[in-house]
Amino acid sequence: MxxxxxxxxxxxxxxxxxxxxxxxxxxxxxxxxxxxxxxxxxxxxxxxxxxxxxxxxxxxxxxxxxxxxxxxxxxxxxxxxxxxxxxxxxxxxxxxxxxxxxxxxxxxxxxxxxxxxxxxxxxxxxxRRFDPDYVRLKAMVDSGDLGRMLLLHNIHRNKSVPDPSFRSEMIVRDSLVHEVDVARFLFGEEITEITVLSPAPTRAAQPGVVDPQVAVFRMEGGGLVTTEVFVNSQVGYEVRCEAVAERGTVTVGQNGGGLSTTRLSGDGAAGPGLWGGVVPGDYRERFAAAxxxxxxxxxxxxxxxxxxxxxAWDGYAATAVCQAGMESLHTGEPVRVDLADRTALPGTG
CATH class of the missing domain: 3.40.50.720 (NAD(P)-binding Rossmann-like Domain)
Known part of the structure; x- marks a missing residue:
């Protein structure tokens, strides 16, 4: 064209x-x-x-x-x-x-x-797959320089959600869904199980809304992902992601921007990390470049x-994980994520 x-x-x-x-x-x-x-x-x-x-x-x-x-x-x-x-x-x-x-x-x-x-x-x-820092993190993970990725820790906080229609399930479906895709993107594999845990809710949440929430994903290769979603944090829009590998860690969004790394140096000592920036007001500011x-x-x-x-498959897989997550939100128990056989879809034979 x-x-x-x-x-x-x-x-x-x-x-x-x-x-x-x-x-x-x-x-x-x-x-x-x-x-x-x-x-x-x-x-x-x-x-x-x-x-x-x-x-x-x-x-x-x-x-x-x-x-x-x-x-x-x-x-x-x-x-x-x-x-x-x-x-x-x-x-x-x-x-x-x-x-x-x-x-x-x-x-x-x-x-x-x-x-x-x-x-x-x-x-x-x-x-987030287009955010420059997440792209750099993906490249570092894929390079193998830090060894195999073992854990991923995410924080996803909004200042507030005043809309009374934004209920507990929407925190899973509309907020946590981003971390679902981040986990699949960085690990390069599917999520097989999700557990959503409910700590004591903040008084800033609407009555009956479970906020914050903590989700745990189990990846098909054995890795684990933890995510805190807190949509009424009262502070600002704060998104962080820390990858823990065999020989070091990499953090996206520490104090609002850039990468913070700790890793083994040549003599086996941990190197220094860097951080800086401010907490933005909302997602449009935090991810404007993305x-x-x-x-x-x-x-x-x-x-x-x-x-x-x-x-479309990535969208489907994320929705399937969140659907299982909403079930876990109500039971507090791990729920298996069942995906269709991708090789059996029309047009793949």
């Missing part, structure tokens, strides 16, 4: 509006053409901010429009299946914000539909006729 990728956005809440600004002003090779949202007044107001952008009331009409090449879906998860299926039917390259869908069954249907279509079209919005890099990679790949980054 030599012309700009013509993009439509479905869902113009906080994330969708942020992506509209990104596509209009910071992404090369893309042209924002249309937006759609059930709140038509909000969609029209957003469209009016950009020259030549129109509002389309029905998101499925946006997908089918002749002047749309690709669709960025930032709508609520419960409508993703219908919208992604429409994109697949019309051959639109798709960047779908997490979660892919609300349950593993519907996510698997999307994987199967894409496979039947004969070519990949879907990228899922796990932007979002830009993610969308740019999606646009570039779509123009080449390719898909890069997290796939």
């Amino acid at each position: 030599t012309n700009p990728l013509r993009v439509g956005i479905i869902g113009v809440g906080t994330m969708g509006a942020d992506h509209a600004e990104r596509l209009a002003h910071r992404i090369a090779g893309a042209e924002l053409v249309a937006v759609s949202d059930p709140d038509t007044a909000r969609a029209e107001q957003l469209a009016a901010r950009f020259e030549g952008v129109r509002s389309i009331a029905d998101p499925l009409h946006l997908v089918a429009a002749d002047d749309i090449d690709a669709v960025l879906i930032a709508s609520p998860g419960f409508v993703h299946e219908e919208q992604v299926l429409a994109c697949l039917e019309h051959g639109r390259y798709t960047l779908c914000e997490k979660p892919l869908t609300m349950d593993s069954e519907s996510s698997l249907r999307l994987v199967e539909a894409e496979q039947k279509g004969g070519r990949p079209l879907v990228q899922v919005g796990f932007m 979002y830009d890099l993610e969308v740019q990679a999606w646009v570039d790949a779509s123009r080449r006729g390719e898909v890069v980054g997290p796939t």
Whole structure:
């Protein structure tokens, strides 16, 4: 494709509006053409901010429009299946914000539909795979310089979630899902078991909401992952990740940015670590570069006729883990993660 990728956005809440600004002003090779949202007044107001952008009331009409090449879906998860299926039917390259869908069954249907279509079209919005520090961490882990990775520790904190509809299960499905993908990305393997534990809740949480939560993943290769998710920490948006390997550790996001490392030196002594930065206010600030890099990679790949980054399968696998996690949240017991046989999917034979 030599012309700009013509993009439509479905869902113009906080994330969708942020992506509209990104596509209009910071992404090369893309042209924002249309937006759609059930709140038509909000969609029209957003469209009016950009020259030549129109509002389309029905998101499925946006997908089918002749002047749309690709669709960025930032709508609520419960409508993703219908919208992604429409994109697949019309051959639109798709960047779908997490979660892919609300349950593993519907996510698997999307994987199967894409496979039947004969070519990949879907990228899922796990932007941490594009964050420069996470990319460096992945490269260090894969290099083998620190030996085999044994443990992964994650911290995921938001300042507050005032929305009374954000319940305990959403902490698993909408927040923890990022760490699910990080674990799969860094280990390069699937999660086989999840346990979600519930400490005493903060008084800042809505009544009946279990916050914070601590999740433990067991990886198929035997590694373990611990994750604290605390969505009403009152401090700021704080995301950290520490990889523990046989000959050292690497931490992403210590005090807000950069890598902190401790490792064996030539004489066997531990080397010094570095840290610095501040705690940002929200995810758009913390992962601004990651979002830009993610969308740019999606646009570039779509123009080449390719898909890069997290796939529909990655979205399905993450949803399956979170579905098991919601079961564990209620029982406090480990729950096995059962995934479909990837080799038996349509189009893989």
